[in-house]
Amino acid sequence: MLAGIELGGTKVLVLRARGGTVxxxxxxxxxxxxxTLSRAVAVLKRWHAEAPIAAIGIGSFGPLRLDRRAPDFGVMLPTPKPGWAGADIFGTLTAPFDCPAMIDTDVNGAALAELRWGAGALGDAPSDSLCYITIGTGVGAGFAFNGRTVHGAMHPEIGHIRVPRAPGDGFAGHCPFHGDCIEGLVSGPALAHRFGMPGHEIDPADPRWDDVASDIAHLVSTILLGTAARQVLIGGGVGMGRTGLLAKVRRNVVVQLGGYLPHVDDSSIGRIVMTPLLGDQAGPLGAVALAMDALSAEGVS
Structure with missing residues (x-):
């Protein structure tokens, strides 16, 4: 039995799985x-008493310290989420259990699940490299390359990349750190600020969506050029909740790349820029995938 915890800003999903089946x-x-963490631990203890948990996977909102050599490994770094900076996520959730465990960002976990069981597994030639973007309250991205998630000094923070602005777009941006970084331009709160109304009230025909599509497309183009990912998936409430936005993003990506990447054109872009095949289950299944990898790594060692 495996345990997965997807720790989000508003809710936590605690899962028990047998292999990849929840x-x-x-x-x-x-x-x-x-x-929050004590309630999650209580669920795990109850399940562990019924059938021993073999491994634990944790996918959490960030930023997180993911360097296992660091004294604060698994701890939440400074975050806008009140009260959570300095919280020992990994230690609190795993201390009561004598089993292998792995922690990563929720978006890295989602990328791993999509690579293994979702969009990356489509067709006769499974993908070896995938980026999962979530556009909602914020903008985050995870990367899964060659079966492993990507992090180094930290984990990717592409939400704070700046992109070229659409001609005539005078929106100043909404990020308290950087103004018009991509999170400050296209996140849910940024869209409410840009359009002057809550996201669900914004007219799909409003021409300012063209500027939003251009911004997202520049982010996708940057990822394709900078990482050589074979696929970029766009999820989250904004990413999956706007009919027609993805089509505009795809058209913009092809134009922006100008033919420089020979594998990206009008006929292929639909297979390269997609919504997550696993939908809103990518994050929870990502936590399970991390538990599977923790168990596999224990066996190797």
Whole structure:
């Protein structure tokens, strides 16, 4: 039996799985670190008493310290989420259990699940490299290359990349750190600021969506050029919730790349820039995939 925890800003999903098949799940509201993590541990202890947990995978919102050599490994770094900076995510969730465990960002986990069981597994030639972008309250991205997630000094923070602006777009941006970085341009709160109304009230025909599509496309083009990912998946409430936006993004990507990447053209772009095949299950299944990798790594060692 494997355990997966997807720790989000508003809710936590705790899962029990047999291999890649989820057999139980419980949802917990994200409140304070003490309350939230203790409730998750209580679920794991109950399940562990019924059938021993062989490995634990944790996919969490960030930023996180993911360097295992660091004294604060698995700890939440400074975050806008009140009260969560300095929370020991990994230590609190794994200390009661004598089993291998792995922690990563929720978007890295989602990328791994999509590579293994979702969009990356489509067709006769499975993908070896994939980027998963979520556009919602913020903008984040995870990368899975050659079966492993990507991080180094930190984990990727592509939400704070700046992109070329569409001609005539005077929106100043909404990020408190960088103004018009991509998160400050296309996240849910940024769109509400840009359009002057909540996201669900914005007219799909509003011409300012063309500027939003251009911004997202520049991010996708940067990822394709900078990482050589074979696929870029766009998820989250904005990414998956706007009919027609993905088509505009695809057209913009082809134009922006100008034929420089020979594998990206009008006929291939639909297979390269997609919505997540696993939908909103990519994150939870990502936590399970991390547990599977923790168990596999233990066997190798």
């Amino acid at each position: 057999v139980d799940r419980e949802t917990i509201a994200t409140t304070t670190p003490r309350e």
